[in-house]
Amino acid sequence: MDQVVKGLTATKRRLKFAFANVQECIDVMIGGTDMLKLRSGKKTPYKRTFFLDLEGGRIRWEPSVKALDKSRILIDSIDEVREGHQSDVFRLRRGLYSPNCCLSIVYGSQQEQLDLVAPSELKASQWILGLKSLVKKSAGSDKVHKRQNARDQWLKETFEAADKNGDGTLSLDEILKLMNKLNVGLGSSQVRRLFLASDTDTEGDSANALDFEEFQNFYKTVSTRTELYYLMMRYSTSGEEYLTVEDLQTFLQTEQMMVVTWGDCERIIRRYEPTSTGQQDMWLGIDGLTQYLVGPEGDIFNPDHKPVHQDMDHPLSHYFINSSHNTYLSGDQLQSKSSVDMYIKALKLGCRCVEIDCWNGSDGEPVVYHGHTLTSKVKFYEVVVAINKYAFVTSPYPVILSIENHCGVDQQLTMAKYMQQIFREKLLMERIDPNSRHLPSPEQLKYKILIKNQKLEEEDIEEGWVTDEDEADEMEDEHKAFCKSSLRSFSDPPEGTRSGSARLRTAGSDPDLRTGAKDNSGFVRRARSPSASSTLKKSQDAPNKKANTVGTPRERQFSLPSARLSATLNPRSFGSKGRSRSLGTEDDMQDIIDLQPRRKVKLARALSQLVVYTKSVRFRGFCDSQANVKWWEMSSFSEGKAQRCSIERRASRFVMHNRKQLSRIYPAGYRIDSSNYNPQEMWNCGCQIVALNYQKEDKAMQLNRARFRVNGNCGYVLKPAAMRDDHFHFNPYCKGIVYNVAPVVLSLKMISGQQFPKPKGVEKGEIIDPYVIVEIIGLPSDCAVERTKVVDDNGFNPVWNETFTFNMVMPELALIRFVVMDKDVVSDDYIGQATFPVSSLLEGTLRQYDYLQTLQCIVPTAAVQAIVTFTWREKESRCQRCLCTSSNAGPFRDSRLRIIPFLAEYFASSGRAKFQVK
Numbered sequence: 001m002d003q004v005v006k007g008l009t010a011t012k013r014r015l016k017f018a019f020a021n022v023q024e025c026i027d028v029m030i031g032g033t034d035m036l037k038l039r040s041g042k043k044t045p046y047k048r049t050f051f052l053d054l055e056g057g058r059i060r061w062e063p064s065v066k067a068l069d070k071s072r073i074l075i076d077s078i079d080e081v082r083e084g085h086q087s088d089v090f091r092l093r094r095g096l097y098s099p100n101c102c103l104s105i106v107y108g109s110q111q112e113q114l115d116l117v118a119p120s121e122l123k124a125s126q127w128i129l130g131l132k133s134l135v136k137k138s139a140g141s142d143k144v145h146k147r148q149n150a151r152d153q154w155l156k157e158t159f160e161a162a163d164k165n166g167d168g169t170l171s172l173d174e175i176l177k178l179m180n181k182l183n184v185g186l187g188s189s190q191v192r193r194l195f196l197a198s199d200t201d202t203e204g205d206s207a208n209a210l211d212f213e214e215f216q217n218f219y220k221t222v223s224t225r226t227e228l229y230y231l232m233m234r235y236s237t238s239g240e241e242y243l244t245v246e247d248l249q250t251f252l253q254t255e256q257m258m259v260v261t262w263g264d265c266e267r268i269i270r271r272y273e274p275t276s277t278g279q280q281d282m283w284l285g286i287d288g289l290t291q292y293l294v295g296p297e298g299d300i301f302n303p304d305h306k307p308v309h310q311d312m313d314h315p316l317s318h319y320f321i322n323s324s325h326n327t328y329l330s331g332d333q334l335q336s337k338s339s340v341d342m343y344i345k346a347l348k349l350g351c352r353c354v355e356i357d358c359w360n361g362s363d364g365e366p367v368v369y370h371g372h373t374l375t376s377k378v379k380f381y382e383v384v385v386a387i388n389k390y391a392f393v394t395s396p397y398p399v400i401l402s403i404e405n406h407c408g409v410d411q412q413l414t415m416a417k418y419m420q421q422i423f424r425e426k427l428l429m430e431r432i433d434p435n436s437r438h439l440p441s442p443e444q445l446k447y448k449i450l451i452k453n454q455k456l457e458e459e460d461i462e463e464g465w466v467t468d469e470d471e472a473d474e475m476e477d478e479h480k481a482f483c484k485s486s487l488r489s490f491s492d493p494p495e496g497t498r499s500g501s502a503r504l505r506t507a508g509s510d511p512d513l514r515t516g517a518k519d520n521s522g523f524v525r526r527a528r529s530p531s532a533s534s535t536l537k538k539s540q541d542a543p544n545k546k547a548n549t550v551g552t553p554r555e556r557q558f559s560l561p562s563a564r565l566s567a568t569l570n571p572r573s574f575g576s577k578g579r580s581r582s583l584g585t586e587d588d589m590q591d592i593i594d595l596q597p598r599r600k601v602k603l604a605r606a607l608s609q610l611v612v613y614t615k616s617v618r619f620r621g622f623c624d625s626q627a628n629v630k631w632w633e634m635s636s637f638s639e640g641k642a643q644r645c646s647i648e649r650r651a652s653r654f655v656m657h658n659r660k661q662l663s664r665i666y667p668a669g670y671r672i673d674s675s676n677y678n679p680q681e682m683w684n685c686g687c688q689i690v691a692l693n694y695q696k697e698d699k700a701m702q703l704n705r706a707r708f709r710v711n712g713n714c715g716y717v718l719k720p721a722a723m724r725d726d727h728f729h730f731n732p733y734c735k736g737i738v739y740n741v742a743p744v745v746l747s748l749k750m751i752s753g754q755q756f757p758k759p760k761g762v763e764k765g766e767i768i769d770p771y772v773i774v775e776i777i778g779l780p781s782d783c784a785v786e787r788t789k790v791v792d793d794n795g796f797n798p799v800w801n802e803t804f805t806f807n808m809v810m811p812e813l814a815l816i817r818f819v820v821m822d823k824d825v826v827s828d829d830y831i832g833q834a835t836f837p838v839s840s841l842l843e844g845t846l847r848q849y850d851y852l853q854t855l856q857c858i859v860p861t862a863a864v865q866a867i868v869t870f871t872w873r874e875k876e877s878r879c880q881r882c883l884c885t886s887s888n889a890g891p892f893r894d895s896r897l898r899i900i901p902f903l904a905e906y907f908a909s910s911g912r913a914k915f916q917v918k
Contacts, residue, residue, distance in 0.1 A: 025130035030054060033127065036097075036117040037061070038089045040337070045117065052130070056153050057138075059105070059131075073107050073114060075138050076146060079348070080106040081131045083124075088339045089115040091382070103128050110697075111345040148274070148291065158182075159215050169209035175218070183756060183767050183795025184222065194221055224286060225797070227752065231255070232289055242283040245269065257843070268292055301709075305840045308712035312397070315439040316613070317631075317662055318724045320683060321400070322708045322715040323353035325666045325691035326674075328368050328378060333672045335374035336695070340386045346694050347390045350708055352715030353400040353452075353664070353689050356383060358407050358415060366411045381418050388422045391449060395714040398428075398445035400614060400689070402636075402664065403453040409463050409604045416606035423449050428612050438631055438660070439613055442716050452614035452634065452664075454603055464608075465600040467618060614662065622653045625661065634662035637687075638669075639677045646685045652731040655723055658686035666691045676700030680777050683707070683813065684732035686723045703777065706815050706835035720812040734809065735781045744811045746838065748774060749803045750788050756795040759822050759829035768795035769823040770831065776806050776838070778814030790823045814838040 029052035036045040048061040057075045064071035084099035085091055100121040105114040118124035138146070162170055162178040170178070172195050179191055186194075198218035199210055210218055229241075235251045236243055243251060248265045252258045266282060272295065273279050273288035284292070292298065324346045328338045346354055358380055361367040366380035391399045407415065419427055428448045432440045454466040598618065612632070619625065619635035622645075629635075637645065642665045645654045657663070665682045667675075674693040679700055682690045692704055711717055721740055722730045728739050737743060756770050771790045776782055784806050791798035808814055816838050822829040 022129065022133045025126040025133070026052065026054065028123070028126045029059075029130045033123050034119060035123075038093070038115040038117065040089050050116070050127075052134075056156075057149065073105060075134050076150075077107045078105060078131065078135045078138075079108075079111065081128055081135065082106065083128055087113055087115050088337075088341050088378075089113070091340070100124060103131075105131065111341075111348060113341065155216060155219060156212070159212055167209075169211050170215055171209050175210065179222075180767065181758075183758060186222070186796075194218060197221070220287070222796075223755065225290065225752075225754065228290060228293070229286055232286055240283075242278065242285045243289065244283050248284055268297075300842055301836060302840045302842050305710045305837075306712065308714050310711050310716075310718040312443040312716065313441045314718060314724070315441060316398075316445075317439050317658065317660055317688060318719055319442065319688060319716040320690070320707060320719060321353055321688045322351045322704070323400075323664070323689040323691040324351045324694045325355055326357065326370060326693065326695075327351070327354040328356070328383070329370060329375060329674065329693075329695055331695055332674050333370060333373070333375075333693075336376075336674075338369045338376045338378045340378055340382050342694070343383060343386050344390045347387070347399070348394050349694075350394050350713040350715045351694070352395065352397060353402055353691065354387070355402045355404065355666075355691065356380070357404045358411075360407050360411050364411065364414070366407050366415050371406055380415060384418050384422050387449070388426070391426070392447055395712070395716075396446045397442040397714050397716050398448045398450055400450045400452055402689075402691075403451060405453060405601075405603070405607070409602050412604040412607045416604065416610060419451070419610060427451075427610065429610070431612060439662070442714075450612065450614050451610040453607065453611050453616055454601075455611040455615040456603055456605060456608040461605060463602050463604050466603045467598045468601045622650070622657055625657055629661060631660050634664065636664040636666060639665065639667050639671075642682055642685075642687065643677075646681055646732075648731070648733040651685050651733055652729060654685040654687075655730050655732070658688065659724060659726060662689060663687045664689035664691060667693055679703055679707070680815070684779055686719055702817070702833060702835050703815055706817075706837060710837055710840055720810060722810070732779050733781070734779070736809070738810050741810055741812065744808050744838075746776075746806045746808060746811070746816075746841075747803060748806075750774070750800045752797065752799045752801075753795075753820070754797050756798075756820060756822075756831055758795065759831055767793045768829075768831070769793060770795055770798050771821055771823060772800065773817075773819040773821060774804055775817040775819070776808065776814055777817060778808065778838070779810050782806075782808045782810065782814050795822075808838065811838045816841065 029050075032049050032051045034047060034049050037048045038045050048064070050059060050061045052058075053060055053072075056072075058072045059075070060072040062071070082104040084102055085094055087104040090097070090099075090102055090104070097117050098121070101118045101124045103116050103118065103124055105116070106112070107114070116127075118127060158178070159170065162174050162181075164174060172192060175195055176188060176191055179186060184191075195210065195218065198214050198221065199208065200214060201207060201211070231251075232243060233239075233241070235247050235254075237247055238244065245262060245265045248268065249260055249262065252260045252265070269282055269284050269288065270279055272292040273284050274291070275285065275288075278285055278288060296303065326333065327346050328340075328342055330337045330339045330342055343354055356368055357370060358366050358368060359371050359377075361377075361379070367377040368380055368383050369375050369377040387399070387401070403415075405412065405415075426447060426449045428445070428450050432444050456464045456466065458464065615630075615633045617629060617633045617635055619637060619641070625635075642663075644650075663686075665677075665687050667677055671677075671693070674696040676692045676696060676698055677700065679690045679692060680703060690704075692700055694701065708715060708717055718724075722728055722738050725739075730738065750772055753770060753772070756768060758766070758768055769790050769792050771788045773785065773787045775786075776784045786804040786806075788800040788802045791800065814837070815835055817833060817835040819833045820831040822831055
C-alpha cells in the first residue's frame with residue numbers, strides 16, 4: 001500500500017511539469033541529458049549522455065563501445081514508458097534512487113528494457129512526457145510513411161558507415177566494399193558502369209565520387225527488382241515506366257484478383273507514389289509499385305484474421321490457449337533469475353495462462369521461485385500486482401493463474417488475501433451460470449482471472465488434506481514408469497532387432513543422443529545420460545528394491561535424464577507400426593500412470609474457495625476420466641505422459657477427453673536449459689493449455705507465435721470443428737478425408753529474394769549462398785519439407801523459380817514455416833524464418849512482408865517473393881481410420897504474388913527481408 005501511495009504522490013508532483021507546450025520537453029531531449037544507465041547483474045551504473053535524434057526517430061546514447069544499432073532505440077519500437085521503480089532492476093535497488101528520478105523504456109518485440117536514473121525529478125519528467133508524446137504520435141502515424149522513413153534512415157546510415165574518410169562522398173573503392181558487405185554479387189566492371197552512370201557531377205570536389213543524392217539513385221538502380229519492372233511494363237499501355245489509374249486497375253484485377261474501383265486506384269497512387277509529379281498526374285512508378293506491394297495490401301497474412309474474428313461463445317475447452325511454463329524464470333530452470341517482468345512480458349505477448357510456483361518466505365511473505373534450485377526469489381505480492389496491471393492490456397479474455405502451491409496454511413491465507421484485495425472484481429469467485437453443464441466461454445469470462453489449484457471436497461472446514469499436484473512428483477512417477485516399462489521393453493525386443501542391448505545404445509556410442517542434438521524437425525531429442533545403462537542394470541538386478549529417493553522431489557527432478565531414456569518415445573522401442581510394446585493396453589497405461597498414491601498436503605479453505613472452474617485433479621486414464629472427472633476439473637500432463645497419451649491408438653480418446661476437460665501440458669524435467677517440446681503434437685490431440693518455456697526462443701515458440709497471431713492475438717484460438725463435435729470420431733493420425741473438411745492442395749512458387757543480411761560470424765568479405773526451406777507442420781499425414789536450390793554468391797537478389805506442392809487433410813490445423821539458410825561447408829547458417837497458419841495465407845501473385853529479423857543488421861529493403869495457390873478438390877471418400885464419409889467441393893483459386901515475413905531468435909536484433917512466393 002505504501003508503494004501505491006508513493007506512486008500517486010510522484011504522479012501528482014509531475015503534474016506541475018506538464019508543460020503547455022510539449023516542444024519544451026523535446027528540445028531538452030534533443031540537447032541531451034546525462035543519466036545513469038542501470039543493467040541487470042551489474043552493480044555499477046554507467047553514466048551516459050542520452051539524446052533524441054528526431055530526424056532519425058530514435059533515442060541514442062554515448063559514449064558506447066557497442067555497434068550503432070546496439071546503442072539506440074527506435075521510437076517506433078517503444079512499447080511503454082514506465083515511471084518509478086517498475087522494473088526488476090529498480091526493485092533490487094529500492095532505496096538507492098528516488099523513484100521520482102527513475103524511468104524504464106520498454107521496447108522491441110521481446111519487451112527489452114532500458115532503465116535510467118535522471119539527475120533530477122524535472123529532467124525525469126521532461127523525458128517521460130516527451131517520450132510518451134512521441135510514442136503516441138508514432139502509434140498514430142501511417143505505416144507506409146514509417147516504412148519509407150525507416151528505409152531512408154537506413155540508407156543514410158549505410159552511406160555514413162561506408163564513408164570512411166568522412167568527406168561526404170563515396171569513392172568507387174568504397175562502393176565496391178559496400179556492395180560486398182550488402183551481399184551484392186555484381187562484378188567490379190558492372191559496379192563501375194553503374195557508378196559512372198550515377199555520378200552526374202563530373203566537376204568539383206565530388207567528381208569521381210557519389211554524394212548522398214547520387215548514392216540514392218545508384219542504390220535504386222541496383223536494388224530495382226527486374227521481375228517487378230517487367231511486370232509493370234507489361235501493364236503499361238503508354239509504354240512509359242509507370243502505370244496510369246486504368247493500368248493499375250487492370251493489374252490489380254488480373255494479377256491480384258481484387259475488386260477495385262477507379263477511386264481505390266487513385267487512393268493507392270496518392271498513398272504510395274513518392275514523387276509529386278506522379279501524384280499530380282495520377283500514375284504509379286516502379287518505386288510506388290514496390291512500396292504498394294510491400295505494404296499492408298501485399299501482406300501474405302490475411303488481414304481479416306488480424307482482429308478477433310472467431311466465435312468466442314464456445315466453452316473454454318474448445319479453444320487453444322496461449323500458455324507459459326514457469327513464467328517467472330528469465331533463463332534456465334536451474335540457476336536463472338526469477339523476474340516479475342517475465343509475467344509482464346508474457347501477458348503483453350498474448351499469454352493467457354501463467355504459472356506461479358509459491359513457497360514459504362522466511363519473513364512470512366510467500367515467494368515465487370523454482371523450488372530447491374539456485375533460481376532467485378520474488379515476492380508473491382509483486383507478482384500479483386504486476387498481473388493485475390497487465391492482465392488485460394493485450395487481450396480482454398480470461399487469464400488463468402496456474403498455482404503450484406508449496407506454502408503452509410498461514411502463507412496460503414496471505415496468498416488468498418492478496419489476490420482478493422488486488423484483483424477485486426476481476427477475480428472469479430463463483431460460477432457464471434450455476435445450471436450450466438459445461439465450461440463458460442471466453443466471452444462470458446471477459447476481464448476475469450481464474451485460479452487453477454487443488455480444491456477441498458468439503459468447504460465447511462478451515463483447512464483440509466488434498467493430493468499434491470507438484471510437477472516434481474509427476475517427474476518422479478515418470479522415472480518409475482520408465483524403470484517398470486523398461487524391464488518389459490528391453491528384455492523383449494521387437495521383430496527385426498537382434499537383442500535389447502543392440503537397440504539400447506549408451507551415450508558414448510550415440511553422439512546425437514549424448515549431446516541432445518536436434519532431429520529433422522528441429523526439436524531437441526532427449527539426451528541420454530552415460531549412467532542410463534547402469535541404471536537399467538541396477539533395476540534388473542534388484543527389481544524389488546525401492547528406487548533411490550535421496551533428496552527433495554525438486555532435486556530428484558533434475559536427475560531424471562539419467563533414468564528417463566525416453567523409451568516410450570524412441571523409435572527403437574517401438575514396433576514396426578510405431579506402437580510402443582511397453583505401453584500395451586489401456587489398462588497397462590493405468591499401471592504406468594498410477595504407480596502409487598501421491599503425498600497429501602494441507603490446503604486452506606480461503607485459497608480453495610478461489611478455485612471455480614479449474615480444479616486440479618490427477619489424470620488416471622481415459623476410462624476414469626470419462627466415468628468420474630467433472631467438467632470443471634482439469635489435469636496437468638508432463639511432456640512424456642502427454643506423448644504416451646497421444647500415440648496413434650490412443651489419440652482419438654485424447655481428443656474426446658479434451659472436448660470437455662481442459663488439459664495442461666508442461667515440458668519434461670530434463671529440459672533444464674528451458675528448451676521446448678513440439679507443441680503441434682499436443683494441438684493435434686486438442687490439448688488446450690500447451691505450456692511452453694517463454695525463456696527460450698526456439699522453434700516451438702515460433703510455432704506458438706504463429707498459432708496465436710490470428711484472432712487479434714487474444715490468446716484464444718478456436719479448435720477445428722472436427723475436434724469439437726461430440727458426434728464425430730476424430731483421430732489425428734487419419735490419412736483420409738476428415739469429416740466436414742475439404743482437402744487442400746497448396747502450391748508455392750518460390751521466385752526470388754532480395755538483400756539478405758549476412759549471418760552472424762561469417763568471414764569478412766564472404767557473400768552468402770541462400771536457399772529456402774518450406775515446411776508444413778500439422779497432422780502427421782500433412783507434415784512435409786521441401787527446399788529450394790542453393791544460389792551461389794548472391795545474397796542480394798537470388799532467384800529460385802521453383803514450385804512445391806503440398807497436399808493437406810486438415811489445413812485448419814497446419815502451419816507453414818519458411819526458413820532462409822546460408823549454405824556452408826561445415827554447417828549451414830540460419831538467416832531468418834517466418835511461420836503462419838495455413839488457413840490465414842492469402843493467395844496472390846505478388847505478396848511481400850515488412851521484415852526479416854536476423855542475427856545482425858536492419859535491412860529495410862530486403863524481400864522474398866512467391867506466388868501462393870490453393871486448390872480445393874471435390875472428393876468423396878471414406879476415412880478408414882475415422883469411418884466417416886465426406887463430400888467437399890470448393891472452387892479453384894487462382895494465384896497471386898505474396899511476400900512473406902521472417903522472425904528470428906530472441907537474442908537476435910531485428911532486420912528486414914522479404915521473399916516472394918507464388
